[in-house]
Amino acid sequence: MEDFYSAEEKLLREQATKFILEKVRPRVEEWEKTGEMPKSIFKEFAAQGFLGILVPEEYGGSNAGPKAFLAFSDAFELSTSAGVGAAIAMHAGIVTRLVAELASDPIKKKIIPPSVKGDIVGALGLTEPNAGSDLASLTTNVRREGDYYVLNGTKTFITNGCWCDYVLVLCRQEGTKGYEGMNLLLVERNSPGFSVSRRIETLGWRPSQTGELVFENVRVPAGNILGKEGKGFQQIMRALEWERLMMAHQSLRKAEIALDMTMKFVAEREQFGKPIAAFQNTRHVIAECATRIEVGRALVKEAVKRHLAHEESEAFAASAKLLCCEDAQWILDRCLQLHGGYGYTMEFPIQRLWRDHRLFTIGGGTSEVQREILARILDR
Amino acid sequence: MIPSLTDDPQYFSEEHREFRRQLRKYVENEIVPHVDEWEKAGMFPSDLFKELGKRGFLGGRYPVEHGGSGGDYFFLCILAEELGRCRSGGVSMGVLAHTEFGLNIISKIGSPELIEEIVKPALLGEKICAICVSEPDAGSDVAGIKTTAKRDGDYYVINGSKTFITNGTRADYLTMAVKTDLAKGHHGISFFAFPTKLDPGGTKGFHVSKSLKKIGMHSSDTGLLSFDNCRIPRKYLLGEENKGFYYIMKNFQGERLAAAVMSNMRGRIGLEDTWKYMGERQIFGKFQKQFQVLRHLMADMVARQLASECMSYQTVKLYMNTSEPPTKEISMAKMYATETCQWINDRCLQIHGGMGYIDETYISRSWRDSRLSTIGGGATEVMKEVISKLVMK
Numbered sequence: 001m002e003d004f005y006s007a008e009e010k011l012l013r014e015q016a017t018k019f020i021l022e023k024v025r026p027r028v029e030e031w032e033k034t035g036e037m038p039k040s041i042f043k044e045f046a047a048q049g050f051l052g053i054l055v056p057e058e059y060g061g062s063n064a065g066p067k068a069f070l071a072f073s074d075a076f077e078l079s080t081s082a083g084v085g086a087a088i089a090m091h092a093g094i095v096t097r098l099v100a101e102l103a104s105d106p107i108k109k110k111i112i113p114p115s116v117k118g119d120i121v122g123a124l125g126l127t128e129p130n131a132g133s134d135l136a137s138l139t140t141n142v143r144r145e146g147d148y149y150v151l152n153g154t155k156t157f158i159t160n161g162c163w164c165d166y167v168l169v170l171c172r173q174e175g176t177k178g179y180e181g182m183n184l185l186l187v188e189r190n191s192p193g194f195s196v197s198r199r200i201e202t203l204g205w206r207p208s209q210t211g212e213l214v215f216e217n218v219r220v221p222a223g224n225i226l227g228k229e230g231k232g233f234q235q236i237m238r239a240l241e242w243e244r245l246m247m248a249h250q251s252l253r254k255a256e257i258a259l260d261m262t263m264k265f266v267a268e269r270e271q272f273g274k275p276i277a278a279f280q281n282t283r284h285v286i287a288e289c290a291t292r293i294e295v296g297r298a299l300v301k302e303a304v305k306r307h308l309a310h311e312e313s314e315a316f317a318a319s320a321k322l323l324c325c326e327d328a329q330w331i332l333d334r335c336l337q338l339h340g341g342y343g344y345t346m347e348f349p350i351q352r353l354w355r356d357h358r359l360f361t362i363g364g365g366t367s368e369v370q371r372e373i374l375a376r377i378l379d380r
Numbered sequence: 381m382i383p384s385l386t387d388d389p390q391y392f393s394e395e396h397r398e399f400r401r402q403l404r405k406y407v408e409n410e411i412v413p414h415v416d417e418w419e420k421a422g423m424f425p426s427d428l429f430k431e432l433g434k435r436g437f438l439g440g441r442y443p444v445e446h447g448g449s450g451g452d453y454f455f456l457c458i459l460a461e462e463l464g465r466c467r468s469g470g471v472s473m474g475v476l477a478h479t480e481f482g483l484n485i486i487s488k489i490g491s492p493e494l495i496e497e498i499v500k501p502a503l504l505g506e507k508i509c510a511i512c513v514s515e516p517d518a519g520s521d522v523a524g525i526k527t528t529a530k531r532d533g534d535y536y537v538i539n540g541s542k543t544f545i546t547n548g549t550r551a552d553y554l555t556m557a558v559k560t561d562l563a564k565g566h567h568g569i570s571f572f573a574f575p576t577k578l579d580p581g582g583t584k585g586f587h588v589s590k591s592l593k594k595i596g597m598h599s600s601d602t603g604l605l606s607f608d609n610c611r612i613p614r615k616y617l618l619g620e621e622n623k624g625f626y627y628i629m630k631n632f633q634g635e636r637l638a639a640a641v642m643s644n645m646r647g648r649i650g651l652e653d654t655w656k657y658m659g660e661r662q663i664f665g666k667f668q669k670q671f672q673v674l675r676h677l678m679a680d681m682v683a684r685q686l687a688s689e690c691m692s693y694q695t696v697k698l699y700m701n702t703s704e705p706p707t708k709e710i711s712m713a714k715m716y717a718t719e720t721c722q723w724i725n726d727r728c729l730q731i732h733g734g735m736g737y738i739d740e741t742y743i744s745r746s747w748r749d750s751r752l753s754t755i756g757g758g759a760t761e762v763m764k765e766v767i768s769k770l771v772m773k
Binding site: 263267277283284286287288290291292294295296298299301302312315316318319320322323368370371372373374375377378379380 | 381382383385655669675676678679680682683684686687688690691694695708709712713715716761763764765767768771772
């Protein structure tokens with residue numbers, strides 16, 4: 001298909017690919033086994049300039065743009081650990097960017113440069129024990145007291161949650177409901193009343209430090225609000241759409257990497273006297289997988305183009321999130337199948353791609369929520 | 381409303397849009413009122429070719445020197461899409477079999493004499509063309525073709541039979557693949573523009589053995605044809621002898637792309653009609669469109685529909701901008717669009733419930749018509765063979 005990336009973006013992808021294959025991929029098995037990767041990994045990514053792709057130059061970023069970030073994500077998927085990718089993408093692809101877009105100047109100056117250097121790590125606090133895809137029912141509560149906001153509530157399934165140095169918390173002003181009346185507050189880790197109540201063990205994404213965060217009468221300086229009071233939800237809508245597009249894009253990349261692994265495997269593995277690549281069924285399954293990846297890319301390309309141009313993109317973004325994440329799940333499952341018994345062992349990375357990807361039809365707005373969005377577009 | 385790319389400026393200029401508006405109006409006013417009758421008759425009238433031809437709808441993408449308008453391939457996409465709006469698959473198929481599948485290769489490699497004799501009048505709809513490849517024992521597998529052409533001085537003598545030929549019972553010219561060297565498999569295929577009306581009463585030895593009855597595509601005629609020592613002048617050989625397989629590889633990709641675009645429109649109309657129906661039909665005291673499972677099913681269909689349209693349009697663009705046809709992308713677009721269209725029409729029929737099974741509902745016809753799309757123009761299984769060879773190195 002026609003080139004999606006510019007020459008600079010391709011160069012960035014090349015640089016990142018080299019870094020991931022040399023410095024990250026060899027350590028992934030260990031991190032996955034223990035569930036621990038060193039937090040200094042952020043500094044290693046930062047040294048390459050990767051954490052500033054979406055940040056303006058005046059705060060130490062390269063401002064290379066959203067497509068550059070997608071090119072970078074093509075590379076980090078090669079680590080074969082979504083936990084690594086998720087930790088980095090949440091920090092650099094979403095959180096730092098929101099701060100750069102919405103925070104006051106003093107907060108930007110304080111938070112962004114060390115974020116770009118990897119000295120501090122950000123998280124996004126949306127989901128609660130009783131509010132996930134349905135953000136309108138979130139209950140984390142905020143009230144104003146003089147120069148402070150006082151915050152109470154619990155946020156869960158937070159990527160980077162256990163080691164974050166700051167978290168953007170979506171919370172509700174007292175007496176409001178639905179999508180109205182929310183604030184987005186930047187809460188620093190050292191704030192009294194903030195605690196990580198537990199690390200959550202997950203099926204995949206193991207090194208991503210998924211945690212539950214508790215806020216008990218946390219006093220947040222009024223200047224830490226991002227954007228406008230009461231407009232917290234509306235302000236992150238575009239970031240959420242961007243997250244969907246990133247997830248759709250990364251899903252296809254993961255599927256592509258899995259398919260490459262699988263094609264190598266079936267070429268070498270012999271059964272019934274010939275490589276299983278020589279069986280017609282194998283070839284047709286691979287053709288179907290490759291087709292779904294290519295078609296998904298065509299959809300993501302259109303959706304990204306619309307999103308970046310501020311054209312009508314909602315239906316395309318929801319379709320891309322729904323279709324690409326679901327199709328990638330199917331593709332990863334077929335790839336595991338073609339690995340046979342080896343696919344079920346913990347020795348081949350295909351099992352991890354398969355486990356890690358399971359979250360993609362859940363996180364960032366479940367497939368069911370994307371269907372709701374699409375059906376409501378039909379209602380119009 | 382289902383979002384659409386059919387006016388998107390990245391693909392369609394104002395000239396394209398005007399072409400689309402005029403064609404849409406013509407289809408609404410002059411075709412739609414008659415399709416039920418044509419479906420029953422098993423054939424749309426041959427005059428339709430003339431009517432479309434004289435308005436310039438057939439030659440949109442052909443060179444001006446051949447009697448076309450000199451436009452790009454998106455003009456063909458518009459023709460495929462807007463004809464699809466008549467909701468009778470046979471009409472789109474019959475017209476495209478003529479103006480794209482039959483004529484394309486003649487326009488590409490035919491001699492100036494054949495351009496004058498065939499392409500120019502055909503773009504005016506005064507002559508009717510057909511593509512003529514399948515045989516009782518050779519379809520997707522063209523190497524198995526058994527119809528032969530033997531050189532005899534300034535003539536070729538043709539023997540054999542061809543089947544599943546759209547427009548076959550009335551075509552003036554058959555763009556026909558035959559064997560000029562039986563021993564050579566793929567490399568013994570040649571193409572002819574076979575004239576069916578060379579002699580008064582029809583070319584001697586040429587017979588329409590049968591007009592075939594089909595599951596769907598009822599407004600389009602399909603012929604089983606036989607050739608018994610048909611002598612045709614040498615000038616009807618297209619290009620060079622034994623190069624037919626190469627011409628197929630190079631020139632039939634557009635046919636697959638057209639099949640993808642046609643299927644996309646059939647899927648889109650199925651969705652539009654079904655969503656409308658869901659807003660009218662009540663069950664258990666609610667409109668169908670208020671039930672979550674049906675809404676979610678619609679959403680899944682819309683997502684695939686949009687994906688398929690993005691894939692096809694981006695592939696058309698690639699096809700226009702590259703010297704070698706992008707076979708991988710075209711095969712993928714064809715397979716995905718036709719499979720998707722078939723799945724969508726099946727689910728849409730399900731949503732229509734009992735009404736979906738009744739002849740008078742459009743969706744039942746669309747369901748029948750769409751069944752062919754994953755078979756004709758290279759079956760899904762053939763597409764997978766092609767794709768797997770290109771992706772597994």
